[in-house]
Amino acid sequence: MAFDSLxxxxxxxxxxxxVRLVQQHLDEGRDAVDILDNGLIAAxxxxxxxxxxxxxxxxxxxxxxxxxxxxxxxxxxLLIENASGGRGTVVIGAVKGDLHDIGxxxxxxxLEGAGFTVVDLGTDVxxxxxxxxxxxxxAGIVAMSALLVTxxxxxxxTVDQLRAAGLGAxxxxxxxxxxxxxxxxxxxxxxxxxxxxxxxxxxSMLA
Amino acid sequence: MAKTLRxxxxxxxxxxxxxxxxxxxxGAHGVKVDHDKALERLAQAGALVDPATKMxxxxxxxxxxxxxxVPRSVKVMGSDEKHDFTVPDPTGRFYTTxxxxxxxxxxxxxxxxxxxxxxxxxxxxxxxxxLPNIDVCAIQTPMDAPPETADVHALNIQLQNTAKPLMLLxxxxxxxxxxxxxxxxxxxxxxxxRKRPLLLINPTSLSPLVFKGMDMEQMLGAxxxxxxVAANSLAIAGATAPVTIAGxxxxxxxxxxxxLVMSQMLKxxxxxxxxxxxxxxDLGTGNALLANSETIxxxxxxxxFAKAALGVPVETFALMADSYLPDGQTAAEKVLQxxxxxLAGADILYGAGRLGGSTLASPVELVIDDRLVSVIxxxxxxxxxxDDTLAMDEIVAAGxxxxxxxxxxxxxxxxxxxxxxLFVPDVLDNWVAAGGKxxxxxxxxxxxxxxxxxEPLPLPDDVKRDMDNVVKSADEHLIG
Numbered sequence: 001m002a003f004d005s006l007x008x009x010x011x012x013x014x015x016x017x018x019v020r021l022v023q024q025h026l027d028e029g030r031d032a033v034d035i036l037d038n039g040l041i042a043a044x045x046x047x048x049x050x051x052x053x054x055x056x057x058x059x060x061x062x063x064x065x066x067x068x069x070x071x072x073x074x075x076x077x078l079l080i081e082n083a084s085g086g087r088g089t090v091v092i093g094a095v096k097g098d099l100h101d102i103g104x105x106x107x108x109x110x111l112e113g114a115g116f117t118v119v120d121l122g123t124d125v126x127x128x129x130x131x132x133x134x135x136x137x138x139a140g141i142v143a144m145s146a147l148l149v150t151x152x153x154x155x156x157x158t159v160d161q162l163r164a165a166g167l168g169a170x171x172x173x174x175x176x177x178x179x180x181x182x183x184x185x186x187x188x189x190x191x192x193x194x195x196x197x198x199x200x201x202x203x204s205m206l207a
Numbered sequence: 208m209a210k211t212l213r214x215x216x217x218x219x220x221x222x223x224x225x226x227x228x229x230x231x232x233x234g235a236h237g238v239k240v241d242h243d244k245a246l247e248r249l250a251q252a253g254a255l256v257d258p259a260t261k262m263x264x265x266x267x268x269x270x271x272x273x274x275x276x277v278p279r280s281v282k283v284m285g286s287d288e289k290h291d292f293t294v295p296d297p298t299g300r301f302y303t304t305x306x307x308x309x310x311x312x313x314x315x316x317x318x319x320x321x322x323x324x325x326x327x328x329x330x331x332x333x334x335x336x337x338l339p340n341i342d343v344c345a346i347q348t349p350m351d352a353p354p355e356t357a358d359v360h361a362l363n364i365q366l367q368n369t370a371k372p373l374m375l376l377x378x379x380x381x382x383x384x385x386x387x388x389x390x391x392x393x394x395x396x397x398x399x400x401r402k403r404p405l406l407l408i409n410p411t412s413l414s415p416l417v418f419k420g421m422d423m424e425q426m427l428g429a430x431x432x433x434x435x436v437a438a439n440s441l442a443i444a445g446a447t448a449p450v451t452i453a454g455x456x457x458x459x460x461x462x463x464x465x466x467l468v469m470s471q472m473l474k475x476x477x478x479x480x481x482x483x484x485x486x487x488x489d490l491g492t493g494n495a496l497l498a499n500s501e502t503i504x505x506x507x508x509x510x511x512f513a514k515a516a517l518g519v520p521v522e523t524f525a526l527m528a529d530s531y532l533p534d535g536q537t538a539a540e541k542v543l544q545x546x547x548x549x550l551a552g553a554d555i556l557y558g559a560g561r562l563g564g565s566t567l568a569s570p571v572e573l574v575i576d577d578r579l580v581s582v583i584x585x586x587x588x589x590x591x592x593x594d595d596t597l598a599m600d601e602i603v604a605a606g607x608x609x610x611x612x613x614x615x616x617x618x619x620x621x622x623x624x625x626x627x628x629l630f631v632p633d634v635l636d637n638w639v640a641a642g643g644k645x646x647x648x649x650x651x652x653x654x655x656x657x658x659x660x661x662e663p664l665p666l667p668d669d670v671k672r673d674m675d676n677v678v679k680s681a682d683e684h685l686i687g
Contacts, residue, residue, distance in 0.1 A: 058493055059490060102447055106446070106493050148379060149348050150354055150356075150379035152354050177310050195493045
């Protein structure tokens with residue numbers, strides 16, 4: 001296959017080799033979207049499958065993700081805005097009042113590794129900032145996390161404001177106190193109970 | 208007296224090295240404290256504060272000064288003095304506390320995972336009141352209370368349903384004043400609360416090296432009312448702490464030392480318990496591991512460090528589980544952890560009633576843990592050796608081939624052996640005839656029996672009214 005070597009470089013986390021091969025494919029006249037979808041992202045899908053099967057650990061997966069990101073950096077200037085390349089944009093943050101972010105950070109790393117463009121707003125993010133970032137970045141998904149039960153109501157406010165703003169972005173939620181029933185109650189579009197689940201959810205929503 | 212059994216995971220040189228590195232990080236690099244008033248107070252007390260970055264450094268002198276004023280022992284008090292205890296205990300025994308923040312509950316009747324509620328939490332507190340080996344009742348999260356004031360509702364439930372010492376942690380900055388108002392309403396006055404603080408306050412670090420506003424707010428309140436602080440470091444190995452056991456211990460050491468120094472800067476002599484709540488991220492999945500070997504070792508080493516280098520009592524995660532059922536895995540985890548941690552010198556073992564993860568509680572597991580703890584307590588207490596226990600004369604009197612069943616010595620001591628009702632076996636035939644019930648079934652039956660006698664505390668109407676009014680006021684001001 002045309003991208004076998006490139007995929008292998010990403011899977012093995014070899015950033016320099018990844019960059020070299022991306023450049024080589026470009027020099028050969030291949031389309032940037034083709035290299036991204038069938039080279040880099042296809043490799044990360046394989047990495048994701050190996051992780052799900054327990055063959056790869058998170059730090060090993062992140063090395064692959066870094067290699068993929070370095071290759072992607074070369075392609076980005078060539079990708080036409082809103083082209084079919086990549087998986088789409090996810091705006092993410094811990095909701096207002098919540099400073100706990102290790103779970104959110106893990107989701108960010110895994111989403112980036114899976115080929116999403118991630119806009120990480122950090123912690124203590126107000127509903128207004130979620131809406132603004134979703135609008136500014138043309139996000140397909142707004143992902144919210146909470147560790148504290150006291151901050152969960154801000155998820156509902158954010159969902160409501162996203163809808164009121166008329167944005168098409170899907171709202172998804174996660175975090176220790178969250179449940180599917182709470183997600184349903186606040187009419188969120190999705191809930192995941194762990195980071196790999198969040199990636200699967202995002203893939204299904206932006207397929 | 209029996210020799211208290213102890214294990215040492217760290218050498219003296221290890222302890223010194225960890226202390227020096229922790230002091231270096233605090234002196235040369237610092238920690239972040241996200242609370243303006245606390246920063247002001249710390250600066251006044253000699254901390255090196257950069258208001259722009261909220262970074263705080265502590266000089267070697269200020270660390271030494273704090274170690275000189277921090278009390279070596281802490282009296283833990285409930286609303287009824289019969290439940291008071293002091294750590295470290297003079298006999299070397301440990302004490303226990305239930306699990307915090309539980310939002311989910313393993314329903315004993317259906318076996319389903321349901322949301323915790325005010326009713327369930329009230330019953331939980333009443334159950335704690337009756338269990339002989341559970342010493343502290345920790346806050347949980349009733350999911351039918353308004354989320355913004357869930358901690359205020361929960362503390363009110365604790366205060367009205369058990370007279371044992373409580374463990375409190377706030378869920379948000381804004382609710383902290385109401386939590387203190389509740390304590391004042393229960394105690395009757397600020398003076399009464401200072402004399403009998405009713406609880407341990409558990410401010411929590413945001414590892415690595417961050418101290419959040421709501422936790423500093425709790426520290427300030429504790430300093431104002433002389434409430435013992437059980438400050439905890441929640442480092443997650445591989446995620447918010449280095450992946451190695453020793454690296455996790457160092458993060459915990461830095462955060463606990465910072466908490467200790469801050470507590471003494473806010474109020475010299477404020478009672479302080481170093482609380483070791485580290486876990487491990489399973490780097491194969493990203494999930495938290497609560498009862499794995501590396502975590503146990505990191506907790507035990509940190510416990511030893513805190514006792515040796517900081518000279519304060521220690522609480523640790525100890526009755527944690529990585530199984531979601533009161534099953535064999537849970538039982539194994541709840542024996543290995545507390546045993547090792549008790550042997551490492553921990554004074555308070557945390558987590559009774561906890562099942563897998565950090566949000567699941569089970570009243571049946573609480574009953575099992577109560578009995579398990581008694582076994583561990585007895586086993587780590589060591590062997591008493593004197594003329595009476597050696598009983599040489601008894602052996603001589605019984606003679607070769609004799610027996611001891613009719614000896615007065617046996618009669619005198621025959622009720623001393625521990626017989627935890629859930630574990631003592633009948634002969635096989637009788638056990639089978641009685642239904643061949645496993646531990647979970649027997650514990651569920653015991654729980655249902657205990658449940659019949661549960662009731663709230665008989666508090667005066669005006670005290671209850673005052674407390675309920677604090678909750679109402681919190682609801683009015685904080686919701687929406």
